[in-house]
Amino acid sequence: KELSSGQVRQMFLDFFKSKGHSVEPSASLVPVNDPTLLWINSGVATLKKYFDGSVVPENPRITNAQKSIRTNDIENVGKTARHHTMFEMLGNFSIGDYFKKEAIHWAWEFLTDEKWMAFDPEKLYVTVYPKDTEAKRIWHEEVGLPLDHIVEIEDNFWDIGAGPSGPDTEIFYDRGEEFNDLAADDPENYPGGENERYLEIWNLVFSEFNHKPDDTYEPLPHKNIDTGMGLERMVSIVQNAPTNFETDLFMPIIKEVETLSGKFQYGDAPQTDISFKVIADHIRALAFAIGDGALPSNEGRGYVLRRLLRRAVMHGKKLGIDQAFLYKLVPVVGKIMDSYYPEILEQQEFIEKVIRTEEERFHETINEGLEILTQVIEKVKAEKKDTLSGEDIFKLYDTYGFPVELTEEVAEDEGLKVDHAGFEAQMQAQRERARAARSTDMSMGVQSALLTEIKVDSKFVGYANYETESELLV
Numbered sequence: 119k120e121l122s123s124g125q126v127r128q129m130f131l132d133f134f135k136s137k138g139h140s141v142e143p144s145a146s147l148v149p150v151n152d153p154t155l156l157w158i159n160s161g162v163a164t165l166k167k168y169f170d171g172s173v174v175p176e177n178p179r180i181t182n183a184q185k186s187i188r189t190n191d192i193e194n195v196g197k198t199a200r201h202h203t204m205f206e207m208l209g210n211f212s213i214g215d216y217f218k219k220e221a222i223h224w225a226w227e228f229l230t231d232e233k234w235m236a237f238d239p240e241k242l243y244v245t246v247y248p249k250d251t252e253a254k255r256i257w258h259e260e261v262g263l264p265l266d267h268i269v270e271i272e273d274n275f276w277d278i279g280a281g282p283s284g285p286d287t288e289i290f291y292d293r294g295e296e297f298n299d300l301a302a303d304d305p306e307n308y309p310g311g312e313n314e315r316y317l318e319i320w321n322l323v324f325s326e327f328n329h330k331p332d333d334t335y336e337p338l339p340h341k342n343i344d345t346g347m348g349l350e351r352m353v354s355i356v357q358n359a360p361t362n363f364e365t366d367l368f369m370p371i372i373k374e375v376e377t378l379s380g381k382f383q384y385g386d387a388p389q390t391d392i393s394f395k396v397i398a399d400h401i402r403a404l405a406f407a408i409g410d411g412a413l414p415s416n417e418g419r420g421y422v423l424r425r426l427l428r429r430a431v432m433h434g435k436k437l438g439i440d441q442a443f444l445y446k447l448v449p450v451v452g453k454i455m456d457s458y459y460p461e462i463l464e465q466q467e468f469i470e471k472v473i474r475t476e477e478e479r480f481h482e483t484i485n486e487g488l489e490i491l492t493q494v495i496e497k498v499k500a501e502k503k504d505t506l507s508g509e510d511i512f513k514l515y516d517t518y519g520f521p522v523e524l525t526e527e528v529a530e531d532e533g534l535k536v537d538h539a540g541f542e543a544q545m546q547a548q549r550e551r552a553r554a555a556r557s558t559d560m561s562m563g564v565q566s567a568l569l570t571e572i573k574v575d576s577k578f579v580g581y582a583n584y585e586t587e588s589e590l591l592v
């Protein structure tokens with residue numbers, strides 16, 4: 119049955135409401151009273167106060183749909199079928215109440231029952247932690263999942279090095295053999311070990327140990343459940359879409375970008391499709407983050423926004439869009455999300471203004487860079503050379519914020535080559551200078567013990583991870 123994204127979100131919340139959970143609204147993407155996190159990156163991130171015991175919830179069963187941002191996935195966007203910078207995580211949580219058995223049974227019921235998602239059980243696979251024989255037993259003996267649909271994976275243990283930790287079980291959907299041929303960027307993440315045929319949709323974490331400083335694990339007095347399901351991935355299955363993008367969450371944005379481009383259509387070619395996807399993804403992150411009070415700037419959170427905006431502008435250029443356009447997508451995003459997130463349309467004018475101003479400023483930067491580049495090209499030609507030096511490219515990049523890919527494009531139009539190796543050497547030298555300058559200060563490690571980040575690969579590693587500001591530019 120074909121459901122809208124709004125219906126899938128609501129069904130999830132209704133399902134867990136029917137199991138005694140209180141529905142909590144999505145919290146702001148900007149963490150409140152939590153200096154350890156750059157962005158809210160999962161459903162549990164906003165519920166830390168309950169998990170660490172500092173606040174006792176009225177109801178130990180909670181469910182939510184939480185806007186989340188993961189900067190570690192920026193490079194994946196548009197390349198994999200399943201990653202976004204901003205996405206919605208649907209979750210159910212038990213604060214010392216129910217545990218493994220209920221969590222697994224309810225997940226199965228929601229996914230396969232006729233009244234809910236009605237997925238074909240044959241299509242579902244799960245991974246378990248090898249030592250978690252209990253989870254395997256529940257999946258196999260109680261749920262009835264055949265053993266060849268249960269894969270043991272050593273990685274299925276959630277642990278941030280201290281505090282609550284425990285095994286998890288992840289649920290995958292088999293999208294069919296035709297997906298075997300897709301480029302695999304991330305094969306180790308898949309039980310099939312090949313590609314995006316097996317789509318990870320839901321992660322159930324059984325938080326049952328306390329990881330102690332002496333590296334031993336002691337059973338927790340109160341065991342917790344923390345789950346996260348990607349709404350966009352669920353919707354791609356329900357709407358039979360090859361990637362998360364051919365769904366009602368993204369297609370209206372992509373259609374508008376087609377109109378703004380006038381030259382390219384979605385589906386024309388893989389390279390331009392990536393540009394459509396990146397723009398559709400990044401504008402959501404920008405609209406929501408700005409709606410939640412973050413602003414583009416030169417550091418931290420603001421720099422992430424600046425970087426997202428500049429990437430989107432550059433992809434716009436690839437589609438032949440040469441003036442500010444992202445701000446025009448804000449009402450489209452607002453309309454798609456309005457039923458659950460009215461905050462975008464409510465602040466439409468403000469969000470548009472922030473984005474437009476930032477876009478126009480970046481275009482100025484580009485224009486200034488183009489002038490300098492023209493001078494450089496004249497110089498190179500006058501010297502009867504055929505290659506732009508690594509130093510020149512680096513200076514344009516570092517001092518003027520001029521994107522390298524643009525330098526290359528312009529140079530090629532002028533019949534010139536660019537010295538990639540020379541540029542890389544300059545980048546490397548700068549990284550080393552930055553590292554030396556940093557040596558002692560730059561406290562990286564606010565990473566407080568408890569539930570700072572839920573998944574190893576989404577860990578906020580601190581600003582020190584950004585070697586230099588220019589590295590983030592595009």
Ligand code: ATP
Binds near residue numbers: 200202205573575
């Ligand atoms: P993947 O292995 O696909 O990167 P993950 O294991 O990093 O996903 P979790 O940290 O387990 O993801 O998050 C729980 C769920 O949230 C995932 O099962 C997935 O459905 C969804 N999810 C995670 N990261 C993203 C993202 N960048 N974009 C969209 N959905 C995501």
Ligand code: MG
Binds near residue numbers: 307318
């Ligand atoms: Mg995973």
Ligand code: MG
Binds near residue numbers: 288320321
């Ligand atoms: Mg996972």
Ligand code: MG
Binds near residue numbers: 575
């Ligand atoms: Mg991931």
